[in-house]
Amino acid sequence: MSSLLTQEVPISWYLLLSAVLFSLGVAGFLIKRNLITVFMSIELMLNAVNLSFVTFAHQWHAVKGQIFVFFVMVVAAAEAAVGLAIIIAVFRARATLAVDRIDLMKL
Amino acid sequence: MTVLLHHGFLFNLWFIPLAPFVGFLVNGIFGRHLPKWLVTAVALLAPLASFSAVLYESNFSLYTQTEIFGTWINIGALHIDFSFVLDQLSLVMLLVVTGVGFLIHVYSAGYMHDDEGYARYFSYLNLFLFFMTVLVLAGNALVMFVGWEGVGLASYLLIGFCFQKNSAADAGKKAFIVNRIGDFGFLIAMFLLLANFGTLTFTEIAMKLGQDPGWQGGVVTVIALCLLLGAAGKSAQVPLYVWLPDAMEGPTPVSALIHAATMVTAGVYMIARTHVLFDHSPFALSVVAIVGAATAIFAATIGLVQNDIKRVLAYSTISQLGYMFLGCGVAAYSAAIFHLVTHAFFKALLFLAAGSVIHAIGGEQDLRRMGGLWKKMPVTFAVATVGVLAIAGFPPFAGFFSKDAILYAAYLHGASGKALWFVGVVTALLTSFYMFRLWYLAFLGQPRGEAAPHHSTPWSMLAPLVILALLSICGGWIGIDRTAGSTGLSGLSNLSGLVNWINMERFSGLLAPAVGAGAAGGGSAQLELILSGAAVGGALLGWLLAHLFYRQKSTLPVRVAAALPAGYKLLANKYYVDEFYGAAVVKPLLAISTYLLGWVVDKALLGGAAWLIGGIATFAGALLQRWQSGNIRSYAAWLAAGAAAVLLFLVVPWATAWAASLEFVGKMAGH
Numbered sequence: 001m002s003s004l005l006t007q008e009v010p011i012s013w014y015l016l017l018s019a020v021l022f023s024l025g026v027a028g029f030l031i032k033r034n035l036i037t038v039f040m041s042i043e044l045m046l047n048a049v050n051l052s053f054v055t056f057a058h059q060w061h062a063v064k065g066q067i068f069v070f071f072v073m074v075v076a077a078a079e080a081a082v083g084l085a086i087i088i089a090v091f092r093a094r095a096t097l098a099v100d101r102i103d104l105m106k107l
Numbered sequence: 108m109t110v111l112l113h114h115g116f117l118f119n120l121w122f123i124p125l126a127p128f129v130g131f132l133v134n135g136i137f138g139r140h141l142p143k144w145l146v147t148a149v150a151l152l153a154p155l156a157s158f159s160a161v162l163y164e165s166n167f168s169l170y171t172q173t174e175i176f177g178t179w180i181n182i183g184a185l186h187i188d189f190s191f192v193l194d195q196l197s198l199v200m201l202l203v204v205t206g207v208g209f210l211i212h213v214y215s216a217g218y219m220h221d222d223e224g225y226a227r228y229f230s231y232l233n234l235f236l237f238f239m240t241v242l243v244l245a246g247n248a249l250v251m252f253v254g255w256e257g258v259g260l261a262s263y264l265l266i267g268f269c270f271q272k273n274s275a276a277d278a279g280k281k282a283f284i285v286n287r288i289g290d291f292g293f294l295i296a297m298f299l300l301l302a303n304f305g306t307l308t309f310t311e312i313a314m315k316l317g318q319d320p321g322w323q324g325g326v327v328t329v330i331a332l333c334l335l336l337g338a339a340g341k342s343a344q345v346p347l348y349v350w351l352p353d354a355m356e357g358p359t360p361v362s363a364l365i366h367a368a369t370m371v372t373a374g375v376y377m378i379a380r381t382h383v384l385f386d387h388s389p390f391a392l393s394v395v396a397i398v399g400a401a402t403a404i405f406a407a408t409i410g411l412v413q414n415d416i417k418r419v420l421a422y423s424t425i426s427q428l429g430y431m432f433l434g435c436g437v438a439a440y441s442a443a444i445f446h447l448v449t450h451a452f453f454k455a456l457l458f459l460a461a462g463s464v465i466h467a468i469g470g471e472q473d474l475r476r477m478g479g480l481w482k483k484m485p486v487t488f489a490v491a492t493v494g495v496l497a498i499a500g501f502p503p504f505a506g507f508f509s510k511d512a513i514l515y516a517a518y519l520h521g522a523s524g525k526a527l528w529f530v531g532v533v534t535a536l537l538t539s540f541y542m543f544r545l546w547y548l549a550f551l552g553q554p555r556g557e558a559a560p561h562h563s564t565p566w567s568m569l570a571p572l573v574i575l576a577l578l579s580i581c582g583g584w585i586g587i588d589r590t591a592g593s594t595g596l597s598g599l600s601n602l603s604g605l606v607n608w609i610n611m612e613r614f615s616g617l618l619a620p621a622v623g624a625g626a627a628g629g630g631s632a633q634l635e636l637i638l639s640g641a642a643v644g645g646a647l648l649g650w651l652l653a654h655l656f657y658r659q660k661s662t663l664p665v666r667v668a669a670a671l672p673a674g675y676k677l678l679a680n681k682y683y684v685d686e687f688y689g690a691a692v693v694k695p696l697l698a699i700s701t702y703l704l705g706w707v708v709d710k711a712l713l714g715g716a717a718w719l720i721g722g723i724a725t726f727a728g729a730l731l732q733r734w735q736s737g738n739i740r741s742y743a744a745w746l747a748a749g750a751a752a753v754l755l756f757l758v759v760p761w762a763t764a765w766a767a768s769l770e771f772v773g774k775m776a777g778h
Contacts (some may be wrong), residue, residue, distance in 0.1 A: 026747050030740055103737060 014055040021048035035090065035097040039083050086092050120164075120174045120191040123201065124240040125154035130233035138226025147216050150229035154212050154236055160206040165198055171310070174245055180249075187307055187458065192460070199444060200243045200376055203451045207368045208236050208240045210571035214459050215360040217567035218466055230269060235261035239369055240690055247307040249295050251377065255293065255341065258370045259286045265365060266357040275460030278353035285350040289340015289374075296333035299326060313383040331384045331391030333375065335398065342374025342428045345402045350684055351425055355417040359462030362417060364516045367424045367458050368451035375447050379440040386438065393523065396436025400530040403429030405682075407537035411544070412678045415472050416461050419545050423498065424454055430513055433527060433670040439516030446509035452582045453497035460491040463564050463572065464549060471694075474545060479554040484570050484599035487548050490576040497579040498538035499646045502639075508583030511536065518638055528638070532645045533576060539649025547657035646675050 011071045023046055028041030057065025091097055128155030138146050164172075171194040180187040192203075205634045212232060220680075238261055242254025258283075267279030297307060303326055314323050338344070343351035354366045365371070378385060378395065385392050403426045410422035427450050465472055467484060481488040497504035515713050518528040573662030638639070641724050668675040677683070734745075 030744050030747065099739060 011059050015052055018048045018052040018055065019057065020105060021045075027038065030090070033098045033100060035087055035099055035102070037101060039080075043076060046072055111215070119242060120172070120193055122159050123157050123164075123174060123205070123244065124237050126160070127153040127233040127236035127240070129153065129645045131230050131237060131424065132231065133230075134226045135230035138230055141226065142223060145227045150213050151216065152207070153233050154205055154209040154465045157236065157240060158202075158209045158755065160171060160697070161198070161201045161205050164193060165202060173310075175246075177603050184305060185301065187247060187249050187642060189250060190308065191250075192246035192309070193244065194377060196376075196444065198498070199448060203371050203448050204236070204243060205208055205240050206456050207451050209574070210362060210457070210574055211360050211368070211455060212363040214363075214462070214568050214571040214736070215358075217565040218360050218462055219358060219566075222358075223267065228265075231261055231264045232361070232364070233266065233301060234363060237372075240372055241644065246291075247309060248381075250299060251380070252290075252293060252297065253379075255337075255373065256290065258365070258373065259283065259290070259341070262286075262354070262365050263369055265361040266354045266448060267602075268361065269356070269359055270681065272356070275356040278356040282350040285347055286340045289337045289347055292333040292336025292340070296337065298329050299333065303330070308542075309380060312381075316383050316387055324388055324390065327384055327389040328391050331388045332394060333379075334381055334384065335391065335395055336373030337378050338432075339376070339398060340374070342371050342432070343402075343425050344374070344398050344428065344432055348402060348406065348425050348709055349688060352418050352421045352681075355415070357460060359417065359465060361699060362421070363455045363458030363462065366421070368467050371424065372447045373432065374489040375428065375435060375443055378432075378435045379444055382435075382440050385435070392438060394436070395518070396433055396517070396523070396527055399432025399436050400527050400534075401429070402426065402529050403433060403534040405429075406680055407534045407541065409681050410539060410541045412675065414472050414474050414539075415460075416464070416477070416545060416549060417472055419474070419541060420454070420457055420461060420628055423457075423538065423542065426538060427454065427498070430510060430531065430534070433517055434513035437513075437517045437520035437524065437527065439513060439520075442509065442512035442516050445512055446506075449497070449505035449582045451511040452575055453494045453504070453579040455670070456490060456572065457494040458495060458581050459568070459572055459575065460487050461485045463568055464491075466568070474548040477549040477556050478552045481550040484550075484564065487564065487572065490567070490572045491546065491550065493576040493579050495542045498542050499650065500535055500642055501646060503580070503583070505579050505582035507639075507643070511635075511642055512720040514642055515635055515638055516720075518634075532642055535642050536645035536649040539646040540653050543650050543653035544657050551658065552661070644687050674723050 005023040022060075025041045025043075025045030025048060028044065029038055032038050033043060049080055053069045053072070057063065057069075087097065090102060094102060130149050134141075134146055141149075171192060173646040174191045174193075178186070179189050212229070214230065214287055215232065219225055222228060229446070235258060238254045238257025241256075242251055242258060245251035263279045266282050269275045270279075300307055300312065303651070304315050306315075307313060316327075328735045336347075340347045351366060351371065355362055357366070385395065406422045406425035406429060410419050410426065413422060415417045431443040431446050431450070434440070434446060438537050464477065464480060464484065464487060465591040468480075469489075470475070471477065493504065497506040500507045502508075510531075514528055514531045517531055518524050520527065657665075680686070736742075
């Protein structure tokens with residue numbers, strides 16, 4: 001019992017969770033039609049990667065992974081700001097957020 | 108034989124072709140913007156300068172003068188120079204080319220005066236002289252070939268001078284294409300020469316042939332026959348003569364210069380130049396003789412019934428060229444060249460006289476609509492009479508000497524000689540007949556049709572006529588002087604075997620008995636006299652027949668034609684040779700080109716291959732195009748699939764196993 005509590009969570013669990021989150025993100029990106037949901041899927045993928053960064057940093061007692069996570073979060077924040085602005089602009093222009101219909105750049 | 112290399116600056120052989128070339132450039136490039144007098148001045152000065160240069164060089168006792176201007180091709184053992192050779196042979200030829208050429212330039216200035224292509228005409232004419240002098244001066248076969256092709260080009264341009272006329276353009280093409288067949292022979296001969304002798308220089312070939320008596324027949328025969336093919340194309344011999352009558356579409360002075368006096372004699376000149384090869388191949392020599400004799404009589408019979416004044420002269424030219432080939436074929440090269448010279452005089456004269464007639468009566472060329480012109484054009488009539496007498500071979504006109512020189516040599520030539528001689532005499536009879544027919548129809552009798560002279564003939568046209576008439580009278584006399592041994596011409600006999608210039612001591616036998624000529628090769632003065640008498644008799648008979656037919660009983664030609672309808676039709680249609688070539692060569696060639704090459708090879712094979720390659724590209728493009736859907740999510744899906752594939756490759760153990768196996772194989776190979 002106590003051993004279960006005191007024992008560390010095996011590293012593979014973190015990685016498995018990260019993989020599951022990433023796959024969910026990919027699936028959401030591919031399947032969802034709403035632009036905001038697609039956007040959220042991207043965030044999900046980024047955070048799945050963050051999780052594996054942190055995991056490995058903890059595993060190897062290396063601070064580089066932690067620092068990298070900060071960078072990713074900063075980029076994600078910036079991306080969220082720009083992305084949401086674009087989404088609002090697109091919605092104003094097209095009155096829809098369905099990705100299939102935002103296809104003006106198609107050949 | 109002394110070979111002299113000139114490096115002097117003041118005056119060299121290159122000046123002779125250069126002058127007309129400059130004339131060609133000036134008139135060809137700027138001619139349209141220059142005033143007419145300047146065009147004329149440039150055009151006439153160029154041949155005059157060349158002629159003066161030739162006269163300056165003309166010293167018949169001179170050694171052979173070789174000039175090398177530089178290396179043309181130098182690959183391994185193959186070494187070909189730009190070289191010119193001046194010896195007695197090329198000197199005689201140059202005198203004719205530039206001299207007669209100059210006279211015809213002067214004549215052209217009058218004849219073409221109102222033509223809008225005046226400058227173009229003279230630039231072509233100068234270009235012709237340039238290439239012709241290159242051909243004549245050439246020291247090796249390749250340089251000669253340059254001139255050879257060049258005169259063909261000039262001939263093409265001038266035949267098709269009135270290119271708006273379809274018939275003229277077609278005639279130009281015909282001349283060019285038929286000449287290609289001959290040039291093919293010339294080229295093959297050059298390749299064989301290179302392969303067997305390693306050189307194209309005439310003197311070196313002669314030297315090698317002289318050193319080794321083993322050169323006899325065999326490959327030499329093949330080379331000689333190939334050269335003969337080339338000569339037959341250029342000099343309009345059977346079976347390649349068909350282009351020359353059509354070449355009469357060109358302006359008349361062109362017919363006189365290129366298609367009578369100079370270019371068409373290039374074949375004879377070439378044979379004389381390469382005579383050593385023919386001397387080593389009796390078979391090729393006899394082929395030359397047979398071709399010449401056949402051409403002579405064949406063309407003469409066609410000439411009997413032609414009604415176009417220029418075509419009569421064209422067939423007469425072919426016939427006379429046949430004489431020259433006959434002379435070459437019996438190894439009497441000097442006689443052939445002699446006839447070439449006199450023929451240049453009287454045939455140029457006849458063509459120019461015909462041109463004068465055509466010019467005066469407004470472009471009419473049909474003999475049936477002429478007549479009675481002697482009163483209105485007395486000078487032309489007089490010079491034409493001289494020309495007719497000269498070509499018919501009456502003494503003391505030029506044609507008599509040269510023609511008899513050939514006939515005499517033929518008679519003495521081996522077993523077939525008598526037959527060749529007989530053909531020659533019959534041809535002389537026919538020649539005399541059709542020339543006097545022309546003479547009677549054009550100048551005597553009553554005017555037929557409204558062919559009355561419209562305008563007078565300018566002096567620029569009359570002066571060359573008169574000079575050529577004088578040459579046609581006196582041109583043959585050089586043969587006499589030689590035997591008297593009194594002039595500088597004696598040097599002519601120096602050139603090995605070739606210009607054994609006038610071995611015609613027989614002239615003295617006939618005309619200067621005091622000299623007491625002996626005859627080389629089994630002839631005698633008496634025999635010469637008899638043979639000459641026979642030839643003149645033949646000519647006289649021809650004249651009498653023409654007189655009977657066209658002067659006394661003018662209904663006779665029609666009656667004879669009606670009595671022999673098949674024969675007349677055969678002659679009037681020129682033995683259907685054009686039709687035969689059309690059916691045997693042109694039509695099959697066109698059919699092969701259209702169906703086999705056009706449809707099967709071009710459309711089916713090449714077109715199919717192109718279509719297949721294009722189709723594959725289009726098909727692949729259509730497939731790949733689907734990939735580029737423009738749908739972001741499909742791109743993302745491919746991205747994910749790709750990432751998954753990379754992951755699979757990295758993670759799954761068989762990838763490392765594969766690497767390990769590679770390493771293993773590498774190790775094994777290392778051992």
